[in-house]
Amino acid sequence: MTKSKPSLTFQPVLDRIAAEIGEMPGRGRPAAYIPALAACDPDRFGMAVAEPDGTVYGVGDWRQPFSAQSITKVFTLALDLAREGDALWEHVGREPSGNPFNSLVQLEYENGIPRNPFINAGALVVTDRLQTQTGDAAEALIAFLRAESGNDQLSINEAVAASESAHGDRNAALGHFMASYGNIGNPVPVLLNQYFRQCSVEASCADLALATGFLARRGIRADGTRLLSGSQAKQVNAIMLTCGTYDAAGEFAYRVGLPGKSGVGGGIIAVVPGHCTLCVWSPGLDERGNSVSGVAALDRFTTLTGLSVF
Amino acid sequence: MTKSKPSLTFQPVLDRIAAEIGEMPGRGRPAAYIPALAACDPDRFGMAVAEPDGTVYGVGDWRQPFSAQSITKVFTLALDLAREGDALWEHVGREPSGNPFNSLVQLEYENGIPRNPFINAGALVVTDRLQTQTGDAAEALIAFLRAESGNDQLSINEAVAASESAHGDRNAALGHFMASYGNIGNPVPVLLNQYFRQCSVEASCADLALATGFLARRGIRADGTRLLSGSQAKQVNAIMLTCGTYDAAGEFAYRVGLPGKSGVGGGIIAVVPGHCTLCVWSPGLDERGNSVSGVAALDRFTTLTGLSVF
């Protein structure tokens, strides 16, 4: 997948980051709420950078598929926004939540309208709407990710999806609670099935860096067609920066300074608008659910390259 | 069912109350969240008083079955308490909630332990535990109510139960939310089915006044066997006084001054410990979900008889 390029390349930067991360003490702990994630080795580390033209650089386990989890929320958001536009914003907000990522309190304050598309409640709303638009939200997601990454093997791990479902009472509560406010259109069990399957997508750093490319290309897909308007792409980047890393968006903003979205599988995607997209993976999490080595690697990347937005 | 008694009788008091209520302006509105309740005539009114020996006095529509709704929470509480005793209190509290009756906020504060058995979350926990104890909580409830009232026709209105289920997203959210804290033992759909069937019991004022008799007899059932210890009966009465009328327990305490429990079907049961039990029914509700004429009738009863606990 890596194409040759004459001059400037990200490869030396990635190699240096991987070396530094390898010497870093403290990797955090894998997510423990389902067995499939708890079994991950926290010493795994991979990182990829994709340029707008599709060139990819990588280091470590950058071709190893892992559980994308909440990273997929970015793609379902974009897919739904592309279909229904601003109508989506009547059903979910765009402001930071200031509360742990699956709190019900704010949802009750605000009559069943989640604060943003990246807290679980908001992602459920987006999936519900994409399901209505497409008839199979998880399938639409897979099709998009395969097309953008060029990887036809990219798929859902059904065992993980089943495990998510078996431990899914809190998401079920969120779904029914929003349904009680009329903010869910599909039957809640249908929605939950779609949601848990979407969380269980497995993809590599290379796949996800490529799939995120449209956010560096101001809305243009890999094949040159337009997914989002430039303004919509900017919106998604802004929401990633302010809401993309659970209750640590502020800290991520000043340490890394890029729009990013993390998942409890240990992955993080990030965007340097106009320049490149990144994906890093390492399963050990900090207490707020973000990959310890992943945040550190992105922090090093912006420091070494000067590519922060601030 | 009314037996003759030589001296003192509640009949003149009931007749006088019914006359006064008939002249009272403003009946409130029936509950509107399901069609079966919304269709009730707010001018209906019935009231019954049962003495500890089973003598019943009544007035108006006192033999007309109505939807018992949350009144049944008293009976499932007593049935579970009789079976598992203080172990129940590890799963539900006994303090007033200070919040609207199905708020999720306090539940999140207190790690999935509801404040008391009469808010919806607490009643779901009690039903869940009675289901585990009996294998069919709603059936156990019906058997108890039939035995105490002597009315073999008393039953569940399955159409109402189906309607409750169709509008049951908020209770489903509560069930799943508590399950996420490990405070629900049965599958949530099984629990909800039991819960909605229990809410849909239809019984008359006469039936419910008689069925409440064990709380005036310090725990003794109609057939002389013991359901609860004296101390447990006192506990249930205390919880009724402090938590029995949604967010109006304080107002009910000083207006009526009796342990009571209301339902959105327009019924209210009340206890004068050692003396008698009451049930009043009128479908028009105030903004906090209690029968307008029902509260007024009980207020008049304690004023006329001096039988308040204060």
Next chain:
Amino acid sequence: MTKSKPSLTFQPVLDRIAAEIGEMPGRGRPAAYIPALAACDPDRFGMAVAEPDGTVYGVGDWRQPFSAQSITKVFTLALDLAREGDALWEHVGREPSGNPFNSLVQLEYENGIPRNPFINAGALVVTDRLQTQTGDAAEALIAFLRAESGNDQLSINEAVAASESAHGDRNAALGHFMASYGNIGNPVPVLLNQYFRQCSVEASCADLALATGFLARRGIRADGTRLLSGSQAKQVNAIMLTCGTYDAAGEFAYRVGLPGKSGVGGGIIAVVPGHCTLCVWSPGLDERGNSVSGVAALDRFTTLTGLSVF
């Protein structure tokens, strides 16, 4: 003060309770937030019963003055209710709070109207209004307590008041917060001074049992004049039962079954309407701020005499 009476007397009951309490392990800990209270000996114990005619029975340290603290909230409530009647209820509610006793959350939900007169916020509102009515709320309180108890020495401990003030930031926050909603009429520093002085009243079990007498006499003061209407006295009793013991009102209701009000000085007053009033004191508190030995003694009292309201 103890008068002779021919027949029934509470003295043997009190003697038995004192003996049992003396053998009870575990006394709790005195309140620690100000030095004057923290220094109290948790082994002190006193109890008094006053009959409606002024007869008082006592045991242990029943004549020892102690810091009345929140017990005074009952008297300021009655004094203000006597002056302005139902107008008070536009500024403070009458429902249990369901939250720790000085939470700001509910106050924010409900636009600066406290849930009831016995949480700190509510007591501040009552003091503010009594201050407006009298020009010196603490003085009006002292005058009332002296008149009812017949004890001219009863007074405010100014050192305790100063210490309360020095540790009074949370009450200052409550005062200013309610002022921001327009629910405080006096300058907040004036209000706080009155409030802390009122909390610092020192009185004995005998004094407080006598001063509570009007609640057993349906509103009639010791000198035969009327303070409250019968209905208002019933209201105060009902609020004591549902809100009088911080976050343990439900537990107090079923263990003791009497209207009661506790203070962090270790005192508790209680009412058996029509029969008698009680005050018990022992400085060791449980984790919810109620006297451990005090609750136990009242529990024994209602068990031994059968005088519970349930």
Next chain:
Amino acid sequence: MTKSKPSLTFQPVLDRIAAEIGEMPGRGRPAAYIPALAACDPDRFGMAVAEPDGTVYGVGDWRQPFSAQSITKVFTLALDLAREGDALWEHVGREPSGNPFNSLVQLEYENGIPRNPFINAGALVVTDRLQTQTGDAAEALIAFLRAESGNDQLSINEAVAASESAHGDRNAALGHFMASYGNIGNPVPVLLNQYFRQCSVEASCADLALATGFLARRGIRADGTRLLSGSQAKQVNAIMLTCGTYDAAGEFAYRVGLPGKSGVGGGIIAVVPGHCTLCVWSPGLDERGNSVSGVAALDRFTTLTGLSVF
């Protein structure tokens, strides 16, 4: 103050924006909580851009002093951060709040530690600490603003400060509440006086654009000395982007895409790191407290110049 520059200039952009704003319907309403702000004319509009070398471009009322209000929170944050560094972050967080800007709820959740330095509670903490560091926080602020803007007339409007104080119960509540958690070091009345004076600084768009320059120069002051490290300047920019516009940070991020901070006086400052700083003023506010014309003008600026961070 405007220096001549040979080539590229911001002047035509500013002129075009002013023309467009002049034709825009709907200006919002001035803040109404104090008379001095309520009297402002919503048709006033000014805007200034300052380059890192001190060149300033302006349009409209860009030299007219206005009430800076919460914009000053950026400068007190920088001044304190310069003095005590990371120690500050033990007393205030750096995450978006997700709640209206002076809510007490989250403060209670998080034991008196405000979420970020730009909500009122957080700004009170910063002022308290700067007061401890300097002995006169408001004076330190004025000295800094005069030095950076080169305007010796820049000062506090004492009448506005007195008016803020007279309507300051909610901030007083916040101060006392945090003091109860030990998170305030100065006497609360001293802190409040400093805080209200700081809010009442009057400065023009030119003054504030110049004073913000250190954030475009990675921490370097106008005289070439260092105020903040590059990393600290990046931190402040990140906090502005995620928390700078009350409950509209997300919307501001995707509409404007720059670190910004607004005040209820109608001003907004913004930073294009490495390029320039801006200040816009127009007193009419939207329902979330941000200047309607100000946000629109910044939105146009980033659209016309392509200088958004996204």
